[in-house]
Amino acid sequence: MLPRRWLRTDPDRPRRISFGADYNPEQWPREVWDEDVRLMREAGVDVVSVGIFSWARIQPAPGEWDFAWLDEVIDLLHANGIGVDLATATASPPAWLTTAHPEVLPRTREGHVLSPGGRQHWRPTSPVFREHALALVEALAARYGSHPGVVAWHVSNELGCHNAYDYSDDAARAFRTWLEARYGTVAGLNHAWGTAFWAQQYGSFDEILPPRLAATFPNPTQQLDFARFSSDALKAHLVAEREVLRRLSPDVPVTTNFMVMGGTRAMDYADWAHEVDFVSNDHYVTAGRDELAFSAAFTSGIARHRPWFLMEHSTSAVNWQPINRPKRQNELVRDSLTHVAHGADAVCFFQWRQSRAGAEKYHSAMVPHAGSDSRLFREVVRLGGLLRDLDPVAGSDRERGQVAVLFDAESRWAGELDSHPTDRLDYHREALDWWRALTDLGIRADVVPADADLDAYPVVIAPVLHVVPSALRDRLEAYVRGGGSLVATYFSGIVDENDHIWLGGYPGALREMLGIRAEEFRPLADDETEPLSLGVSGDLWSEPIDLVADDVEVLATYTSGDLAGGPAVTRRGVGSGSASYVSTRLGAEGLRALLPELLAPAGVSSELPDSLIGSVELVARRAGDDVFWFLLNRTDDEIALAGVEGEFLVGGGALEPRGVAVLRR
Incomplete structure (x- = not known):
């Protein structure tokens, strides 16, 4: 079970949907702070994140501390009823640290050292960085851990956003330790990595390196394990900071801001969620409104449908896309309330006041460059009023949907590795297509990690569930035999946890349950499609499928070329449930045509008026x-x-x- 704590507030104060932003008062003269607080109260702000990038201000030199400004800010906010989500400030080390200890800087897979001058210029496995970072955390926790204005601790910031993969010697040493804990012996590692191929056998753990740039494809299981290790290394830093905070400030809940959104793939947030008191997320729209809702649904799945904290999103334009367009009328409110619908009990933005200088000066904020007499600030005030109207929702859980879409970090990592049948596979796009098609049909759908409790769902869809260890295979079979309807897709069930092929034909671990077998994959060229008897066409992938069980029902066939007449979509009754297979990529439009057939046996239909x-x-x-x-x-x-x-x-x-x-x- 995940922890269940929320912002520390007055126990006599009713729970509310919190509202606020990242607040960076160190960017502004002191006289601006009073205006900030006045405008925050006008907008209904009750929580702000403070100190995120303040290490150099708090500790201007080794052994020197400047807390006076932070004391004043926290006291000012608290006096005005605004809670502080206090950051540990470890996200961006100061120049004095990287000058004295350049060994904390990350290295790329090509061996280049990343210079300071941006942010997150530190190695997650650096003992030197860890020592300095925890000393800062200890100083902050000792000073502010019992301050009544501090309602939560905010560990670092967007861990892994820019330093998820480090190939330094520190990382190599930590990777070896991680591998020894996982496999026990070098013989166990050699088996798991299949090192008999290309004479890659290791005689000791000391010989192992991260998958740095090589002459050709690095070992695929080495790459998968390095992805696992890199997520765990960042998680270990989170836990190290959290332990200092819990020791010195046990009454204040601890969180960190995840980045559940389309382009983020390096962190296994479903695993990290067990390490925080409540889940927080940052989300920025990159691929349209449906991706926003999909990510919010997955954040809810990671939080096990309990309330979570939207730590950052944008009021309008961002600054880091090729073309940064402002939001249209109502989009600020709709984006925010979409997150609330999917379980957010706090709605916060980056940032409160738009910066005058720096890399994010063109990133929108609650108070824009135009000031409070602006369309944008008036929309912010309107949102604050709407959130007050939604206070009865605060503390409620997101209700489970009718269908679950599985989203598995390891299948994403392994399924998109090099030297595969196609390099065009996009795991996130496939999962989003299924979710979008369900939403198009008016079906409430959840997005959940592979270790979620599936029994409550009449239908579970597992897009490109590439990595299927035997324990997961057994869970899925038990789900189906117990009455559930499972839908698997192409390139699912192919490998075990070591990225070893399940032998005997595809789809490997799921083959017997599905009652089908394919001897080869048939990936499609960019301009190639395969028409189906449904009246839609598949792209990206196809398979010549043989039926190996007498009770397999063919729901759709291929209608042209070498696969003409062959099964494209199948279903088999197993126990009290059913297992279906979709052997090509149909996109959201094609899935809308197929889904009614897949959902009907489970009795799933829309709750909305037509x-x-x-x-x-x-x-x-x-x-x-x-x-x-x-x-x-x-x-x-x-x-x-x-x-x-x-x-x-x-x-x-x-x-x-x-x-x-x-x-x-």
Whole structure:
């Protein structure tokens, strides 16, 4: 079970949906701080993250400390009823540290040392960095651990955003220790890594290096283990800071901001979630509104559907995309309330006041360069009022959906390695396509890690579940035999936890349950498609499938070329449930045509009126007997909410373009 603590607040104060931002007062003259606090109160802000990039200000030189400014900031915020999520400030080491100890700087796989001048210029496995970082954490915890204004501890910032993979000698030593703990003996490692291939056998752990740039493809299991190790190394730093905080400040909950969003793949956040008192996430829109909702749903899955903290998102444009466009009308509110729908009990932005200087000066904030007399700040104030209307939702769990989409970090890491049947596979895109197609059909869908409890779901979809250890295979078979409907896709069940092929034909570990067998993969060229009898076409992948069990039902066939007439989509009854297989990539449009057939045996259908299906996303939260429906307009059109019953907390009889309504039912 995950820990369940929340922001430390007055026990007599009712739970609320918190509202705020990263606050960086060190960027501004003292006279600005009073205006900041006044505007925060106007907007309804009750929590801010402070000190995230303040190491150089707090410790300007070895052995020198300057807490006076931070004392004043925390006291000022507390006096105005604004809680402080106090960062440990270890995200960006000061120049004096990297000058005195350049050995803390990361190395790339090519052997280049990364210079300071940006941020996160430190090795997760550096003993020198760890010593200095923990000394800073200890000083902060000793000074502020009992301050009534500190409502949470914020470990570092976006761990791994820029330093997830380090190939230094420190990393090599830590990697060897990690491998010895995993395998016990070099013989065990040689077996797991298949080192008989290409004469890669090791005689001792001391001979092993990270998968640095090599003459050709590095050992694939070495690469997979290095991905596991790198996630664990960052987690170990999180735990080291957390332990100092818990020792000196046990009453204050500890969190760190994850980055569950499309392009982030190096950290196994489902594993990290067990190490924090509540899950926090940063999210920035990179691939449209549906990706935002998908990531919010996965954050809820990582948090096991308990409330979580949206630590950062943007009020409008960011600064780091090729073209940075502002948000359109209602998008600030819709983005924020989409996260609340999926379980966020705090909505915060980067940042409070838009910077005048530095790399993020063009990144939007709650108070823009134009000041408080601006469209953007008025929208911020409006959002603060809407969040107050949603205070009855605070503390409620996100209600489980009708379908679970599995999202497995190890399958993503291993499935996208080099020297595979195609280098075009995009694990995240496949999972998002399934989630989007379900949402298009008005189905409430969860996104959950592979170790989640699946029994509550009538249907579980496992897109490209490439890595299937025997224990996971057994869990999936038990789920199906117990009455569940499992849907697996191409390139699933192929390898075990060591990236070794399950022999006997594909889809490997899932072959017997599915009752099918393929001897080869048939990946498709970029301009190649395979028409199916459903009236849609697949791309990226196809397989010549043989039916090896008499009770396999063919739901769709290929209709052209060498595979014409062959099975493309199959289903087999197993025990009280069923196991289906989709052998090609159909995209969201093709999956919309297929899903009704896959969902029907489980009795899954939309809870929305027909007029809203496709245009509106439905998400639910539950507190006791109260169920809160969030209706999120996915379109640019106004939508009448005919046939929807309940007490409106936000909105009314129609959804504005990109609007939101919330009902208590």
